[in-house]
Amino acid sequence: MQVAITVNGVLHERDVDPRTLLVHFLREELDLTGTKIGCDTSQCGACTVHLDGKVLKSCTLLAVQADGAEITTIEGLAENGQHHPMQTAFWENHGLQCGYCTPGMIMASAAFVRDNPGASEGEIRHYLEGNICRCTGYHNIVKAVKQVADAAAGS
């Protein structure tokens, strides 16, 4: 099936097998391998991207369902060569170790803070339930997200 999907500002027109998951389309077809696959039951959140600005686990959608959509992946989050504040905060706060959950974690957190500036630690921990990290114990992830949430509330 023909699809036209804009990813990180670039329009891609492709003929895809109808059963192709969006995450496989991104990784295999477009070679955007920053988006990861950590489970097969939509629990882990490693494949989180933004679809028309909304947070989406890209393993839960077929590529054909994303026809006409605008997708942002971790590769497209930085603007003008500058890290997104969430990327900076993860780096500064040691919010990652092996890095595998990190793209999804950053994508989910960036959208959350955009919609919830000033979110409390409890709200952040509750929200992050959909993203699993095995390395950090979440402590420094929460610290990073809180730093951006506090800054967003102050601006």
Next chain:
Amino acid sequence: MSTRIFGSGIKRREDPRLITGEARYTDDIKLPGVLHMAVVRSPYAHANIVSIDSSAAQAMEGVVAVYTSEDIGDGLAGLPTAWLIPDSDLKTPEHPALAKGKVRYVGDGVAIVLADDRYRAQDAADAVVVEYEELPAVIDPEEAAGEGAPLIHDDVEGNIAFRWVMGDREASDAVFDAADVVVSERILQQRLLPTAMEPRSAMAQYNAATEELTLWCTSQNPHIHRFIISAVTGLNENKVRVIAPEVGGGFGSKIPCYPDEALVSWAAIKLGLPVKWTETRSENYLITIHGRDHVQHVEMAAGNDGALLGVRATVYAGMGGYLSTAAPGIPTILHGLLYVGPYTMGSVFCESIGVMTNGTPTDAYRGAGRPEATFLLERMVDNVARAIDMDPAELRRKNLIPAFEDGHEVATTLVYDSGDYPVAFEKALDMAGYGDFREQQAAARAESRYLGIGVTAYTEMCGLGPSQVAGAVGFQGGLWESATVRVTPTGKVQALIGASPHGQGSETTLAQIIADELGFPVDDIEVIHGDTTETPMGWGTYGSRTTPVTGAALAQASRKLKDKARVLAAHLMEANVDDIEYADGSFSVKGSPDQAQSIQDVALMAHLAWNMPEGMDPGFEESQFYDPPNFVYPFGTHIAIVEVDAETGVIDLQRYIAVDDCGPQINPEIVAGQIHGGVVQGIAQALCEGVIYDENGQLLTGTMQDYCMPKADMFPNFELGETVTPSPHHPVGVKGVGETGTIASTPTVYNAVLDALAPLGVQQIDMPLTSAKVWSAIQDARS
């Protein structure tokens, strides 16, 4: 003097590629013409294979080949077990890459399909028709070792793979017979799923002309993978290149060499095309090693005065359907030798029985044997406290080994390197406000609120380890590390290491060691790892050994360079070597501070070699092999405070305090991260994680939907403290810290919950302490 880089919590050098999605993990790497491998896996835990019909699969679009064990023939040797515990009557049953005639756990590989596309390969695997004759299965290790259990391997009588004994039974009997108090408990160390977030993946490419095989794989130890792949394929080791690119966590599960890595290698050789395999998470839960799985019968002897006299245990350790790479070493050497912990306890005895079962093979999972030891010890200490009506913190305080700086031999024969347990213990108690807590607890109980506190004092053995010891305990390898510090003509550093970090931040920590030794800016130092062709030999990243062992090799290589630089600088400045002073990467002549050569100047002159002292070789590069003289023994005290809702069984973890001593901290932020992560894994064992099999050996916790992975909202912010006791035998005094959190936190939280439940009469609950189990235990105690 500038701020010392050693001890500074700088940002990680790994992170720019990881936060932008630019890092390349195995499955991210593509080769033109690659075939995808899917594995037909047994749906039964124990069955004979009657027939395999792959004709339908062979005919499907995109399918290149389907192979079974018969097709492989002697093309692949069985996977070896690489830890052969001596004096244990060890049996090592054959572990073929694909099952031969019989399957022994759900997920055991039966056939492989090679196709041009991931989806098509899986479709075709589903179309392979295998007829099985189901056999009775056994999962519980104690049951599997008992009378009448189904026999899993014909050559492993009674399913007993080994029987390892530590200590003297009669001496133990004498201590226990004479003791005032003996407490006992049957402890279940439930199976756990390591769950590195990156599933395992392997891709192989073979060049028939040069007979070279390249294997990209999710490995914690590419040099060990090279060794084993060479052994099973028959290729010369120098024709095998193993590359562990970015690796997304391991926790032990990426140590073993699995059938899948052998199979992609064999198929790539057979077909002359690159072959890739990446497991799904459900597949990961079926086939990637599990951790723990002990049934322990434990006793502890004590005096009425609170003196801990002895501990002993009979351990049934589930090995699963085959003996994984390091499996026999985990419930033995890495377990029994930890039975003294931080206490002045004179008598230890352990009989550990490795039992074949129809579960997934088990092997090292974060802590590997040491969490299982620390849990039983700390559990029994709390039981003694209850039996003699002594406060559990006071009981621990009475029994801690006093401070020592350079060696302390304990009853298990280990010689601990250094420790000051009382200082860490009192610091943790202060941070927790232990005395005040007991008052709050009493007041809360009066209102039918159930608060509890758990205290764990621990020490553990890591930084594995002296190679002579490795040999003596049957480890089929050395445990040294090697490293090269190579400085380019323009004064930039490449540090090549044999270890293979996969999330620990070692590119940063190790760069800090070199920067501290030689004065190069840390941003000018690249740590290169994970490729057997580019890096010197090393045994890998596990057992909290990379900072202690590789770090020592790098420190010593750096010191060799510094010695060379000093002589060359003296020569260049026409000064006496004894008059050269070094500070912050600069060599100057005593009394003439204006005359100086930077380390970069010296590196350039060493490369140019225009003006060298007589007898000095050109170049600026040094290598070092480092074989540690002893293990390192980090230690500390962890405390948890919980509240249990007696009506629902829900546990609220309110505070978690961790005071750890891993010697001088090179990067305190990275140390903290290791502790946070380890603590969460350990707490999750206490509270929610656990593999469940049904009576037929079907894995019921086979997805992330069914297996309880810890989530952010289960935890408070952790309160960390530290003490600093250098290791006397280490060049920079450091100890490992990768596993301490997992080792200490499980008993801490478990004991806190049981402390909360004490007034309700609950004395024991098998882990994990789910609210349903806690609620039931409360009901049972009330009735």
